[in-house]
Amino acid sequence: MIEHEAHRVDPATARYWDDLYQQRDRVWSGRVNAVLAEVVDPLGPGTALDLGCGEGGDAIWLAGRGWRVTAVDVSTTALDRLTAEATRAGVASRITVARHDLTRTFPAGRYDLVSAQFLQSPLELSRQAVLRNAARAVTAGGRLLVVEHGAPPPWARESHPHAHFASPEEILAALDLDADGWHTERLEAYHRTGTGPDGETGTLVDHVVLVRRD
Template identity: 45%
Template sequence: MSTDHQHTHHHSQPDPAADQFSAGFWDTHYATKTRLWSGRPNRWLVTVAADLTPGRALDAGCGEGADAIWLAERGWQVNGTDVSQVAVERARAAAEQAGVADRITFAVGDLRDDIPAEQAYDLVSAQYLHLPSAIRRPAYARLAAAVAPGGTVLLVGHHPRDLDGPMPRPQDPDLFADEQELAAAFDERDWEVVVAQARPHPATHPDGHEVTVYDTVVTARRRG
């Protein structure tokens, strides 16, 4: 559920955009293109998961399935959820095409309401879920609660400094959390925060030139 391309949304369409976090908004947004995202796994997931022993993974906000497929190809059993039925159907089709559909369960789910099974996953990944803080904080707490002892949670989002950067971003500071905010939510009695950084990387501006953007990247491991 990345906000990367929200500026391309045509607000002249019927108004599911009244709630930009709803299934209606995202189904409409996905319908504007046959494929919305690159089809490549997110860079920080690849960096983190490459060193982990495959187990059970939850890909929260799975979009068109690239991360879940990458994990499944490396031996993970994956649950992928997204608020958009259109995205979930595309993800299922992509998993079939990649030959890993038997290792992934995709389902429609809304992080505002859904509570994943507690301590059920060896990896929980949430990539670019830009939600208002009043929604984001309890949602991230539920995702963290889903991590099994010894497991890892990876939270990635566009960094607040991008609000003043070269890439168009929604001009709502409440949708962006920095590494200090995300890391502070992990009780050190139960968690080891392994990474809490603002990480730069290249990105392509809508007009075609390359710019540098920043991501908030937090990785934490549940003790035990």
């Protein structure tokens, strides 16, 4: 069932992201993120938490493969689009939609997969606190996948809003994991071909951390 859960949000953060989404009918491709698909492909379905889910490309893909997904974002515009698309795709019964400002509140529960795909913002985002909460939300035997932009896209003309692109090692360090309780399965720069706003193609660099809780 899809349900909205109202939670305390920073109005400026919500406004920024809602404005961004309202500039276009669709902001992201709607396709699953490449690394997430690679990671999930060999796994059987379980429970997943999608942090900063946007318009729901990943959540809907996961639900289509039988996962029960909690999809979280601060933007009601993005969540409404996700809800509509999940209904169209016939997977709404496997997705719970929850509105959180993750710098203020975090969903309850433990999950087989916690995914943070490009949960980056030009606004203040206490990444470290969010990532540590994300690690705490992983069940025994479950995984946390963090994928972040590792460099500005080749078509970026101005200075990029993310002043610093954390290396995979810096992302892992920010998680502050107990070394005995976790295995690092991927720690890498991932290169993929992307398309820019004017249709130009180029190589994008993503920084990837995949850890599994014992």
